[in-house]
Amino acid sequence: MKKGYCGIISVHFDSEHYLVIIGGVGTSSMNTPKQPDAQYSAHVTNNTAVMFRGSTDNGRSNKLYMISFTKTSVDILEVPNPGGSVQWPEGRYAHSSVLITTSSGPHLLVVGGSPVYDVWLLDINKRKWKELINLPANVTNRYWYSLSVWSVIPTTNWIIEFGGATAYTGTAVIELRYTSDNDWSTSVIPLDQYQDQLRRRILSDWENLGTEKQLQIFQDCLQLQKERKFYEEQLQREIKEKEQIQQDREKEQQQLLQEKATLSQQLDDATTLLEQAEKDKSSLELEYNEKLKVKVAEILEEKTQVEEKKQIITEDYEKLKVKVTDLTELLEEKEEQYLKEKHIIIGTNNDSEEETIGDTPNDSSNGAGENSSGGGATPSTSTTPPHDSINDDPSQLVHEVESHTTDEQTIQQSDHVLSDSDGPTATVSCEQCPARNDDESSTDQSTTHSAASRDTLYSGMMYYDKKQAGHWKAMYSVVRDLEVLKRYFESEQGSSIEYDNVVDSFKFIEPNGTLKLTLHTVQEVGWTVNPDRKPMKLLQSRVDQFPLNPSYATCSMSVYAKPGIAKDSLHCPIELTGIDPDTIICINRSPPFSSSMRNSTSSSSSTASISQTRRETEEGTFRSDIAHRVMTECTGIIKEKVGLYPLIDRLVEKRMISDAEKGQIIDTSTGLTANQRMDELLSLVKASIREDGEDFGLFLEIIKQENTRRADRLALTLLDNYRRLV
Template sequence: MERDSHASAIINGDSTSPTLVVIGGRDKNYQLVNECLLFDSIATGQYSCRKIPLPESVTGRYNHSLTAVTMSLHCVWLVIVGGCKEFQWKDVGGGKKVPWTIYITNTNRLIMIIELVYSEAGEWIVQSVLDANDLTSKNYQEKYQSYSKIRTWRMDQLIEYPTEREMKLQRYIQSLHEDLQVAHESKVSLQEALVEANKQVKGDDSNDILSNILEEMRQEQEKLIEEKQIITEDNEKLKLMVADIEEKQEQYLKEKQIIIDDNQNLKTDVSEKDKVIAKLASNEKQIVTDLKEKDLHIAKLLKERQERSKVTSSIGLQFNYLIPSMGKVVVSSGIVENMAYAGLVYYEEKRAEDLVTFAAAKDLNALLEFIKKDCSHAERGQNILFRFKNFDGYIELRLDAPQDEPFTGWSIKPHLKPCRFLRCDVDKFGEANYPLPSTCLISVYGSPGAVPSLHYSIPLDGVADPKTLFIHRSLRTTPSLTNPSSPSSSSNVVHESTSVPEANIFRSDIAHRVMTECTAMIKNCGINIHFLVDKLLEHKIINAREKRGITDGYTKQTAGERMDELLDIISSSISMEGEVFGIFLDILREEDTRRATALADKLMDKYKSI
């Protein structure tokens, strides 16, 4: 494959031919080449190419560096550093695009090490891949120290140090060479003196002087000959000693080679044992990790079991058995598997529209008890059993799925997008801080001229087995208590049973006092906080950000704390604008429960009495 911006390195093993390794890069279309190639025997020209599997965190890069470090006879570390992870053309306006490079900034990927070992099959294989976190681990430090000791030992074996006897012999030879140099200089000095004497001697005694000089020279020459003979004899002895040393050195080299071969065999055995030890250590680490995960899972399940016990005691029901329809429970090594959950659809009429609610819980009976207690007027619909596909997953209602039946003229709008239930939230129903089940509210309205019957399917995503909910509604043939198209359908609803002042005559100071003195009564009326929040958002009393802060299931606020926060916002709005008090009374009546209607009347009476 054509590529550029890749990185390569040569692996020079002690017992293997040079091997070229190539990692990453881009193709001619600027796309990442996520692969690693090995070219064996490149020095002979008869090379072969093969891929070795590496994670994308290693190969998914270009413009990076790569270095091969020989750690032992059969182990090489490939050190890969930096690079870019993505290339794209960025539109800078005016129809012009410029190349845009995204560098790798993840500290775990900046420096990575691939450990290659030479197998018995005669090829390089991947032993392990280490990222930045692994480089600080105790296992890596121990492995690096082990390889460092082996490298130091090998370097010591390659250095030949002279023996004490060899050093003495070298010093002796150097001394002889210095003596010969001194003798030669003395001979030259005598010859120069003789020439000078011949020049200076004149007259009758020249022969005597010359004779004396010649006698001295003869004696000096004899001494030199004797010294030369001694040096020659010493030189012969030295040659014999050198020959003996060379013979012993050859014997030493043979013995050294035998030791090296033995060490090589020993290293091979040690390397094989290191592989076995590394494999056992890896297996031990995996076993420890699995045991920790199982312990955490068991602890979580025990906690869930304790929480379920609290839920059943708070509701007043004793469940000492699992309902057969709730699915099979298998206990294996203390881990609960295949847990089934219950889902229920129920309907409530809200003026001109129907409010459809889908609720989910671990226990169908607890869910029915909640609906019976808090929504006694509701019409119960379809109920299902389902299982989460993933242990820490979620289910989601797909309201935009294709429909088999016509739904012309019908409006189906969820109160929350996406309509998603996290498993952890569903499990918390019944705890002290979670008195309400997980629900999704859907407003359904049939306009005049709509098809008479609505059969709307809603598939569930995130379940182990395919499940589909159905909304069944019929077009109303009689007018509702309040005509949605009339002016009374606005936020200022006028009921015949109670005389409500026009919204613009509510005094903000009196209304705020009523809200402050009746806070406990409002909190205990049982109004659905999600319904209240949606209506307040509709009338722009709160904004979307405030809604998320109150209804977000990930906050650590209790239901009571959320209601307190919402009532503070309402009271603050009423203190600034008295009309908000009238809107709040209308919302209570739209809840369409006796408790909420009675509360609205009491608040109105309280307002009139002040």
């Protein structure tokens, strides 16, 4: 954009400054109306200016305008010319004007122009013109020139002219004074008297100020001097502080260099010690290897001796086996002979009884008595052979085996041979060897104990020991009596233990079984769960030793939450196997509150909120915002423990979702997975709970309708999380 003969002013609004170009001749990027030679003053206020018209397309103009600016618009107001006897300057162009500020308000001074040569003064507030007369031609007879104002004193302004297109182009100074009778006086100050007149005006103004005003000026000067002295002292202090800071920084740098040198020396010493330790380690390893070789040699020698003893025992065993075989054959012969003799005697007795009965039927008692006392030739009717008929008694056999070897292992092997042999030998061992009966009794007792151990009911409970902010020790203990566990930890740990309200009851599947805990992957951001030992297993035999050995009945895990990163609650599943029933427990923790969260709420308001929410919970109502947060945090555990289709039917029955919404979720044509369908369903439930907190209570009732311990634990977990957030 190029312009000539235009006006320019400064405006200020919205804490920003702008330059405004008015009128002129030349090209413009904006379609603004033509306004050549528009004359103006400086802004009357921050966003207001006054303009006295110049040359236009219709010729010279004497119109007066008040212009108001905003950031997006310009408001131009024309001041009407009343005409008649009211003074009003004629139309002109190439004139100049300045703004003069006095105690009576702002005024616009218009000087010269073509083709009229006069001077006019406008009272902007009153919209009245006044012509100033008695000014020489070198002041009024000018156009295309520069005009400026200088306020010498509050009542005196000097107007300075320079240049122009007429014969008068030199510098001229006009003095414009506002008199006490609300009038103006004008005079021309020659340039050679400029400095002298300036001193006179200042002294005159000083004299007119009076003693009180002069005293005020002196006091202001003193105050300025004091402030200057204060700022100079402050500057000196800042300079000294800066120097001190620089010195301290240099000292710190020196200290850091010294510490660096010390650390470097310590590092060198540590490296030397490490190298020496490696050498010592090598020496110890060599010494240990030598000792190990000696020990191996001793073990090999002992092994050789054991092999020799084993060979001797094997030979004795073969001899014993031959002896037992011979004894077995002898016993078979003796038994066969005994049976033959018994058969002959039994036949003879039968014949004698028949004769007695046939000859003397009335003396049966006597015959019987004779038979009873008939000389003891009749043997016993027992199937067990008499001891005097067998020369080799089994107990004597055992003593004979013991006489051949004194090694305990050999005795056990001989017993094994006797008990496991076939035929009559096995019969003798079962009836005559008490050691075999004891083994069978022990086996029966072991079987009874195993059955009892399988029927024993155990209790498992999760509890937490808070170490510090964002760090817990999560522990799962298994005991027979849960109250014993609680009393033990109350006495050992005090009040730092936080118990879980969920207690698991189960039995071990196998006798002296093993409970295995499998930790699932942590899904929540900012949380870490690390087992204190791997694998996490609890043996039934060691669990039974509680409280003598408490660590045998407990698996512990370290839980960490990163402050500011862990924002969601932790629900880490742990699968329990090796028990009946199998179950899944959870580590449930809430992220630690940051200092900003703790400071945002006063203690009194928090106490009031907790009390109010507890009353609401006892009355059966729930806050929708807290209930919605619980549902959001526990979405994962709900999806793990609740089936999709039974939950849909119960939600429709309770009118928490509609039949149409049910149809959309179970529609197989959508291609959604079961997990995605559950997400859609829980989104509807959470939306319903956000609208009405009572729906959270309905949802808890729906979960409990499954009528399982798993469902009861889930409902209790949701309710505990709600109370915790309250």
